[in-house]
Amino acid sequence: MLSDIFPTGFHGVVSPGAGVGSTVYVAGAGPVGLAAAASAHLLGAAVVIVGDLNAERLAQARSFGCETVDVSQGSVEEQIAQILGEPEVDAAVDAVGFEARAHGPNAQEAPATVLNSLMGVTRAGGALGIPGLYVTEDPGGIDQDAKSGTLKVRLGLGWAKSHRFTTGQCPVMQYHRGLMMAILHDRVKIAEAVNATVIGIEDAPQGYAEFDQGASRKYVLNPHGALDGLQPV
């Protein structure tokens, strides 16, 4: 939790300025997105909305008080408007990256989907945190542009709305102590939020396979029994 996903999720929401009373949209309900949502609660956000197309992961987000948007059901703006009474949030987080799927039913990979959608749903003067990974090369990319990490991003929209963007690798150590103290003093239940599931090293191949299929779990390997009898919090 502390070496990767929690600081990454926290960076994703603190960098666009989410704080007390903020409305936040987090795209992606994988471990990073769920950690971002838990971080938004920790920072005092008023409403945290998590979007994904994976029903099990959306249910996990609801289990700790998030609202959810199913991007396979169409317009993210309309679904946010149904929750908030307006189609925009103060801060948005891309916890998906270049493997993003398009919105709507039976959607294929469309790498710029989340970035363009987040500019659409973030208010003027708001900001985007982008922990989701973008690459300089993707040999398996859907077209020639995607193979070289070139995305069709609607930057004019972000410019017109004076958005700020924070991207890149998370400065994990910057957040370590504070997040550790928040865990130790029960200010956040990060293991519950990401559904941490401890498995033995012999079950690791199965854990990786399930995670690849979109399981709503963060598998924690326990190779030497050091976690035996402990309950992740």
Ligand SMILES: NC(=O)c1ccc[n+]([C@@H]2O[C@H](COP(=O)([O-])OP(=O)(O)OC[C@H]3O[C@@H](n4cnc5c(N)ncnc54)[C@H](O)[C@@H]3O)[C@@H](O)[C@H]2O)c1
């Ligand atoms: N910046 C950093 O330091 C850092 C650190 C760790 C991870 N990451 C990156 O963060 C991203 C998320 O990591 P993860 O482990 O949670 O990944 P993950 O693949 O488990 O989760 C991504 C989720 O996004 C969903 N998704 C796909 N298209 C979507 C869309 N259009 N809208 C909403 N949701 C959509 C998928 O269904 C999936 O549940 C990855 O790109 C990962 O590489 C960055």
